[in-house]
Amino acid sequence: MTILIAGGGLSGLSLAAHLVARPEPLGPIIVVDDGRRPLATAGWASWSVEPGLLDEAVSRTFDRFHVHAAGRSRVVGLGRYKYRFVRGDDLAAAVGKAAARRGDVVFRRGRITDIRQAGQGAEAIVDGEVSRADWIFDSVHRPHPARVDGWLIFRGWHVRTADPAFDSAVPTFFDFRTAQNRGASFVYVLPRGPREALVEYTSFAPPRSRGVAYPQEQRTALREYLTTVLGVREYAVTREESASLPLSASAVDRRRGSILAIGTKAGLVKASTGYAFQRIQADSAAIARSLACRGHPFDLPTPKARHLLFDATLLDVVARDPAQLERVFAALFDRSSAEPVLRFLDEESSLPQEGKLFARLPPSLYSAVRRRPR
Structure with missing residues (x-):
């Protein structure tokens, strides 16, 4: 099995890390990047409960944060969560170290101008030459989701x-x-x-x-x-x-034959927060698990309808009345611990827990959520 990852940014490197972390050999793995966006200037923050595969790249960790909304300032604890920051060059170093231990990962500098299906596999045009693979994971070439909310x-x-x-x-x-x-x-x-x-x-x-x-x-x-x-x-x-x-608060059609969109191109930016790091880690782990256990990368969790509904409703209401965002954030984080909110934003909350959160929301948003069909 040959795997080509188009793009060596957050999603491409994260997928490479999760692939080489599997006990089963899944390579060779080729990561192609044109180098136009240096990782040295990149960085990502995220929250999580458990330590992650790429924690070696974490440079700063926080257990609380400051919020100011609706005229009130407060410091909110994160409960079981930690807020972590990863620098781009630290991420690259951690992935490079893991790849070196496996020896079946190649990092190639090159510009991809096309990615297409080719028989039972796929091919990428890199600097004018054809590179074939059984699976191509695309973070650069495919356009963004067609629907933008x-x-x-x-x-x-x-x-x-x-x-x-x-x-x-x-x-x-x-x-x-x-x-x-x-x-x-x-x-x-x-x-x-x-x-x-x-x-x-x-x-x-x-x-x-x-x-x-x-x-x-x-x-x-x-x-x-x-x-x-x-x-x-x-x-x-x-x-x-x-x-x-x-x-986008809609599920994205990520698959084209043997080509799968990843990262931002796959709609993994959470529409109500703009965060993507942990979603990309979970998606990368699922892709690697599917390849190892199923022989293909498509056995992935589907987005939960009620969370897509909340994202779509929030974006719709804020587009019509921008002041609503401050009211929503003020209501959600008016508590000593942000853990219930972060659990909901991670899409791991139960319906009763979400009911308690929604009860604090401004009536206009709460009513809109209740009126929309699930």
Whole structure:
């Protein structure tokens, strides 16, 4: 069995790690990436209860975070959960180390211009040449989900301040004390120390926005947050990052013969949060298990209808009334522990547990969820 992974980013490297972690040999495995997006500048945060396969790549761990919504600030514990941050170069190093132990993984630099079915297998055109495989996992070539229910648009500054400005032990999960000009917006802060942090301005935008960002407005919001909300008098922006992610609350048709979409292309970004790291890990583990036990990668869990319903309802309501996002977040996180909310966002909660969460939601959203057919 020959496996080709198109793309060496988060989803491609995660799948490679889970494939080589299986006791059964599943290779050879070829990971093809064009190198246009260096992993050294990438990073991902996520929450989980149990340690994960790639915990070796975790550089920071938190057990609580700060939230500010509806005029109230509080620090919320995470219960059994931990909030973990993984740097791109640490992820690459961990996967490379695991691959070296197996010896059947090849990391190849190249640009993929096409991926197509070919007989019983598939083939990718890499730098003009044909590379054949039994299975191809595509994180780069296939377009995003056809249906877009909203956009997550963010711009982040990596800042260094002259004086201490951040709590090293507590990230800010969301802070709504910022401009709401073009959609529901908040600021996220991931500290690296008392004088260093990633400060990110994030907006949920409706489908009609087409993911168009407004850089100057975003930068103005970041400046105002640093100087007015945090009271920072002197700072330097060491790096800027930005993206517009399509959000879909519908199941994605991922399969084309022997080709399977993975990562963002597979709709694994959670529509109501914009998080994907743990979903990609679970999906990668399921693909590896299916290949080992079934001989194909398609024995995967299906999305739960009621969670897709919540995601779709939230995006719909926020598109019509952006202020609803702050009300929803304020209601969900008005508790001493975020564990029930994180369990729900992980789609691992029971119906009774979800009923208790929904009882706290603003009546307009709660009514919309009840009116929609399941």
